[in-house]
Amino acid sequence: MSQPIWDQCYSQLEQSLSAQQFSTWIRPLQAVFAGNDIMLLAPNQFVKDWVCEHFLTQIQTTLDSLSEQPPLVSIEIGSDRSIQDSGKSIRPDFNTSDQKPVKIKTSSTLNPNFTFESFVEGNSNQLARAAAQQVAVNPGESYNPMLIYGGVGLGKTHLMHAIGNELIKHNPDANVVYLHSERFVADMVKALQHNRINEFKAYYRTVDALLIDDIQFFAKKERSQEEFFHTFNALLEGQKQIIMTCDRYPKEVDGLEDRLKSRFGWGLPVAIEPPELETRVAILMSKASLSHVDLPNEVAFFIAKRLPSNIRELEGALRRVIANSSFTGTPITLEFAKDALRDLLALQAKLVTIDNIQKMVAEYYKIRIADLLSKKRSRSIARPRQMAMALCKELTNHSLPEIGDAFGGRDHTTVIHACRKIAELKEEELMIKEDFTNLLRTLTT
């Protein structure tokens, strides 16, 4: 067997190469043993070429020095699937020209943690969630295709996996395939290279539900769009469920064919908006309880106020607080959280003050800051003032009386009224909603 010799060779290389060289070029290689010979598997062409050029001779020389009958070493692109995949991938591998019939494994690439139970509902995602649940119960019927769209880090992928998990719960034999659109493109290219395009087509047309993430990445990839278009039609005809996500409304994606744009809109396009403060707090609380951590309300509010637009950032901040607390054995208090997140929040903290909000709002509506603070009650002034107050409540830790004070000595009930008014108007008037989102984005990024 050549394995013990390879192990020795590996240790010798570790000694003779720099730590960086070793970790960059040797550690990624996986050795496969065939009789007396060794085949090294490199993750890609680049690594293969580099190792060939710079290290292969040294490897062979080292092997030669270790044995009377040294194994012959060669290098190929690939990975040792038996170790790596452990049945995780449901898709056939189109990266070989191997024409064996494809065996589809039963386990899937769905993330089991992304369920409806762990999805925190709020105004911003209610509709999307309700629709998703409908689809999970009646796949292929009620809303097909389903399209979830919205900005990054708002839970589109979570919702999509939740549907997938639910489908499998109801029908364990269902072939539910989740993949990123980029992966669809890559698989197609490989299938073309290896003359397996028919197999590729056949595969995608026999799934029970196809979950495709981030379809905006199909933009400008015409051949992939063409292929996806046909797959899409075949699945719809067979009443198979299609679920897609996109970072914006598909009609706004440049470089997407019109026929696709129109088809994507056939079923039910639902939007996910950035979550409002209360939902962000609820998300933090739910994540904390999943990690069995006791998160005080005030800490949740503190974090939620400072990271308004993206759930991933919210989660990252929480993880950091939890990690620090488990390291020091300190309970999580407001002071502790402030300290733990100092670096992360430094940039935001500088920006989001009442002054800053007033300045930004005044600029946005092209009025003067003095107007915001004045007693004027004409709508062109009052609306921006209410907007600024609502933003202050959303983004700063100031109390309502403090906010009132900062707007020309107004009463805190005026601030409450302003926040309610803006919340109401956001529902009714698209313009106000847009203004709010734009200002929020400018103030926090």
Next chain:
Amino acid sequence: MKQQLTLGIRLRDDATFDNYFAGQNEQVVYNLKLQDEPYVFLFGENGTGKSHLLQAACHQTGKNGFPVVYLPLAEEGLMPAMLDGMESMSLIALDDIHNVIGDEHWEQALFNLYNRAREKGVNILVSSAESLTSLNIKLADLKSRLSWGPIYKLTALTDSEKQLALQERAKNRGLDLTDDVVTYLLKRSARDMTSLFALFEKLDRASMVEKRKLTIPFIKSYL
């Protein structure tokens, strides 16, 4: 004639968690060692030991027989294609990511790598000289993925900690660096740990070649 080193005498400094001089970064090291977070973003100025920690993480995972890869993105000649297929690793360490941020192809390739890694349950450890907020990332989707896990800042060592760090490294090689010598070095070299360790490395070699001890007169003659 070229002077020659006797082979095998010089000990190499492997980058491990144990020989990282943590200073105020103990907590970060503790968290990294646990390796229970799939995505971690590490930032800190030059010489705070980012590369050391990334290599240490590779060392820890790699010694258990898992394939891992360390990618120094500051090196010239690397291309986005370098990231293809990396999801077959158990851990991907991306060092100095700030070097490729802003380049459309790299950003796209990194974004794709994150997606594939998530599908396969692969861990990604990233380092950068700049914080996530000050990096000028064009692809918002990439930024959001980079911020998914915890973000740790590495704090540079104080001068007295640097002194201890140098002495500890010398001790690991069986050398004794007196306080005088270290103070002398700190005053005459760039004081970030990368430069200091590099200088120490050179001096160690030179002292071995000339068979002399590391004293101030010797260092003077060398510098």
